Amino acid sequence: MAAAGCTGCRSIKKRMAETKYDVLIIGSGASGGMAAYALTKKGVKCLMLDAGPPIDFERQRVNKSAHELPFRGFGKPGKLSHVFQATEFNANQWVDETQVPYTHDPKEPYNWVRVRMIGGKSLFWARMSFRLSDYEFRAKDHDGYGDNWPISYSDLAPYYDQVEPIFRVRGRRDGLMQLPDGVFIEDTSGESECNKRFIAAARERGIPNTKMRTSMGRGQFASSFNLLLPDALATGNLTIVPNAVVREITVDKNTGLANGVNFLDRQSHREMHATARVVVVGASCLESTRLLLNSGIANSSGVLGHYLHDQFYITQSVQAVVPEARDGKSPNGFSGGFIGGGGYMPRFRNLKTKEKNFLRGYALDWSTGGSPDAKYFPLYGEALQKAVESCRGAGFSCTVMGEVLPRADSQVRVNKTVTDAWGIPVLHIQTHYTSNEFNMAKDAIATLEELCHTCGWEVLGRHDQMFPPGYSIHELGTCRMGDSPKTSVLNKWNQSWDIKNLFVVDGSSFVTGGSQNPTMTILSLSMRASDYLAEQMRKGEI
């Protein structure tokens, strides 16, 4: 990663001035990183700008003891009021909201969780790696709501096939239509007795389960930082400029084509211009949308910024305890033991049957063998201590991840009165969940409770309180692709309908997101768009 190092900043800038770049990529996360990987391998000269610094693991990932922190690890850093994932231990990894704020109606909170570093959020993601299916790509055909994607599963499958081996996805092939199998490192691990019981109870109701599908990367680090950018740099076709905050994409008045960007140095705030034949935007869903809105481009449809969606999350939705495992009777054991391990229940609602009060469906990420929190016991003192101790390692708990409907009125726009630390107007986010999501959540909790009862487990607590939108960190849809320039921002190649040398390759291009975590799809779309772009450049079409 030498070219990304700050020590080389002066030489990078010199190289930037001397080189004619084919493609300028904004963002070094999963989407931008994949564009660089795919394009540079085809001999395309790329310049990548990222707002964040490169990370130095040796210097910046230092463990501190809780007693060294002002709030002993529990404090809520003020600069991160919306980032529920932030603790005192990891506070520096997230974007400082006092530097890059955003606004929303206080009645409609939004948790926008961002990372500005070389590698973006792929430095910290949980690596759950799924494919979408035609239940998402052809969603309108299935239930009449919203829009289909302009592509089908078969268009993206060859790209998932290439991305999964790079990220070394581990999983089990189960032949499920709603969760297509991939090119996996086969997960051959067994199931604990409790897991078998839960899986059987679900199967009786026609509900499938599979193993979690996870990117193993290298040493369980599966980032653009270690899996994509080093290969791209090794081609000699990539220059990475860190600390480059892109303010706007510039357009040639005569041709109407994008010709580069204006960006500011993060530290000095000095403004500079970079040029290229093509601009690829991968700054993450909402930052890319903000950039396009601030540039005043690619919005002849009026759709830019609309259809924001994600997945709603309910953590610890149902907490149960396995009576036979109480009082340390059954120590954890992942394969062959009595309790421990977990599974993934993909969407099972509204596939062959139709629910009365909600469309689409949800997935469940469940585990056994944990220890229920003290809050589940209405006790004090010694009695509480005994109850907690008795249930240690005997718990069942589950996170619900539900599909959120893309709606036109769920939208972001530029707030002209508030700017960030570099004077760039910020986003105003306007979205909320609706009865479709609330009814789905209720169904998930009732189903889970029923399954626990079938297993003979004692339900200690249940709730259907979802986090505010954004919490899943799966924001999608504000720069959607489609079949028509009247109703979408991008065509089926992630290419702007309005400006043919402008591509947007992150999650903003989604039409619907399903209940699956989106990053494998983002990576595959970016690779597909980059292949198309390289071919168009070769043919002289762009």
Ligand SMILES: Cc1cc2nc3c(=O)[nH]c(=O)nc-3n(C[C@H](O)[C@H](O)[C@H](O)COP(=O)(O)OP(=O)(O)OC[C@H]3O[C@@H](n4cnc5c(N)ncnc54)[C@H](O)[C@@H]3O)c2cc1C
């Ligand atoms: C804690 C956590 C857990 C997650 N778990 C999962 C999971 O299990 N499975 C899953 O599928 N997904 C997960 N995600 C989401 C996943 O990380 C994202 O979907 C994915 O990384 C998005 O990639 P991206 O390239 O679109 O955006 P990012 O990774 O955010 O990259 C965008 C880059 O653009 C840069 N940038 C932004 N604005 C500008 C600008 N104006 N100028 C220049 N550069 C700019 C940023 O610095 C950043 O490096 C998780 C995310 C987090 C944080």
